[in-house]
Amino acid sequence: MSNHDAASPTEGYATSGDYSNGSTLPAIPNGSMRDVATSINGSANRAASLASQQTYPASNIAPPQVSRKQLMGYVGFANLPNQVHRRSVRKGFQFTVMVVGESGLGKSTLVNTLFATPLYPAKELPPPSAEPAKTVSIESISADIEESDVRLRLTVVDTPGFGDYVNNDSSWKPILDNIEARFDAYLDQENRVNRSKMVDNRVHACLYFIQPTGHTLKPIDIEFMRRLHTRVNLIPIIAKADTMTDEEVTQFKARVLADIRYHNIQIFQAPTYEKEDEETLAENEEIASRIPFAVVGSTTIIKTPDGRTVRGRAYPWGVIEVDNEEHCDFVKLRQMLIRTNMEELREHTNLFLYENWRTDKLIAMGVEQDQSVFKEVNPAAKQAEERAMHEAKLSKMEAEMKMVFAQKVMEKEAKLKQSEEELYARHREMKDALDKQRMELEDKKRRLESGRPLTPEKSNTRKKGFLRT
Structure with missing residues (x-):
């Protein structure tokens, strides 16, 4: 567990952000979203990796011959990731999360606990004479929050009324229509002449709350996930896990996963990349082993018998600590959703879920691509x-x-x-x-040794006669 996870929920409050209408956000803890920028930084490296693996469509243009060259000195393009980081921080980020589940499962409380700010005010129960709604409604709330100079436009989409009726046939349809309507709006922005100010309101993650029955998934749970798993990143959550024992939670998780596998439902799994360090791999394995996350949500600050101040719930038999991994999976859920894989959720939505929907949409409209220019795959x-x-x-x-x-x-x-x-x-x-x-x-x-001179002696014979000198 990281130091951020172990931090007390009451330490170090950051400067509040502002709503678009001028009102002020409540102060939020520094530890709630400290790693938002960290989860984004890897996008530059992944983009470079994808660019190096680029494929070329079938056309008359041959792909260029690429050779490897050695630099003779410092050039500067190694600073590209830092440039991307600065631009991203300056521009800010957008993230949309949808919460789906029956009423009374603690959806609003969990969202407030995840982002450490009261996005949802306290709800007033309707009087008994009030007539209940006939269909599922879609409600969204947006807020600008900031942490360590990183700005995030957070949008939470709620689905009140889901699963609350006697006849829940097609209760998933308004939710699916809303997700696809957001895809449509993004496609319209892509088709505009001026695309400099594109707003991404697509749903990047869907937290689906499962009632803690302790048995198996209900038909409405299976049908909802079957209908939506190709349109949104599904993250199953067992709500109010404090109503079950540890053994019951373990058995219920196994049954839920068995139902998901049997019906070929795709849920979001943290991706792994080459050259990942052992710590990251172990962390991803630990997160995957906790799916579906059994969570407890609470924004109440209480004091434990040993004097610690924690977020949790007090019962006659003891205290449930929200940020204690031995009590529930809230820390692992927050780690996957916000601190580690927020950018992965955005990227998977854009590159796979949206592209698959876009392909089906254009084919249904009768749009055919010129294979000599583009290759639709x-x-x-x-x-x-x-x-x-x-x-x-x-x-x-x-x-x-x-x-x-x-x-x-x-x-x-x-x-x-x-x-x-x-x-x-x-x-x-x-x-x-x-x-x-x-x-x-x-x-x-x-x-x-023989007594002879080392060099030959010169002749001393004198010449006679008139030639004598």
Whole structure:
């Protein structure tokens, strides 16, 4: 557990943000969204990775030949991630989360607990004479919150009335229509001439609250997730987990996951990337093992018997601590939703869920792409194709590296052989010189021992006659 998770919920309150209408947000704890920027920073690296794996559509334009070059000095493009980070922080971020579940499961309380600010005011119960609504309604609330100079436009979409009627047939339809209407609005923005100010109101995550029955998923739960799992990132949550024992929670989680697998329902899983450090991999595995998250929500500050101040619920038999991983999975839910994978949720919504819907929408409208210009493909197939091309690229690079290595080895061996021959030649030359010097010394030694001069004597014979000098 990180230090942020272990921090007291009452420590260090940040400066409040402002609503668009001029009212002021309540002060929020610094620890509630400290890692929003951290979850975004990896987007630049992932974008660079995707760019390196880019595929080219079938056309008359051949892909360029890419070669690897070595820089002779510092250029500066290694600062690109920092530039992306500065621009993102300056622009701010948008995140939309939808909460779905029956009334009384603590949806509003959990949202207030997650973001450590009262987004939802206290609700007043309607009088018995009030006539209940006939259909599911969609309500949304937006707030601008700021933490460590990172601004976030948070939108929470609520679905009051879901599952509260005797006949819940098609109760999922207004929710699905709302999600697709947001896709439509984003598509209209993409089709505008001026796209400089695009607002992303698409739903990036859906927290689905499961009633803690302790048995299996109800038909309405299965039908809802089957209808929406291709349109939104589903995150199943077992509400009010403090009504069950630890053993009951474990068994209920196993039954819920079995139902999800049986009906081929896709729920959001934290992705893993190459070259991830062991700590991140272990953290993702720990989060995945807690799905569906059994949570308890509370914004009430209470004091434990040992004197600690915590967020939780007080019962006659003890205290349930919201931020204690031994009591519930709230910390892991917050870690996955906000501190670790908020950008992953946004990215998966944009690249997969929205693109799949957009493809189906355009095909239904009779729009056909020119295959010589664009190649309309399934995102999953495109990802597989990119992976295959990336693996082929790696194989080619590996072969080139092996060839270069073999050439370097041959050059080194030739150089060593030449040096060896030069050493042998020098050795022979020095040996011949030493042999010659040794022979001369031995000759001088013999002359000394025999009494003969070391050098021949000059002739003293004098010439006679008139030629004598």
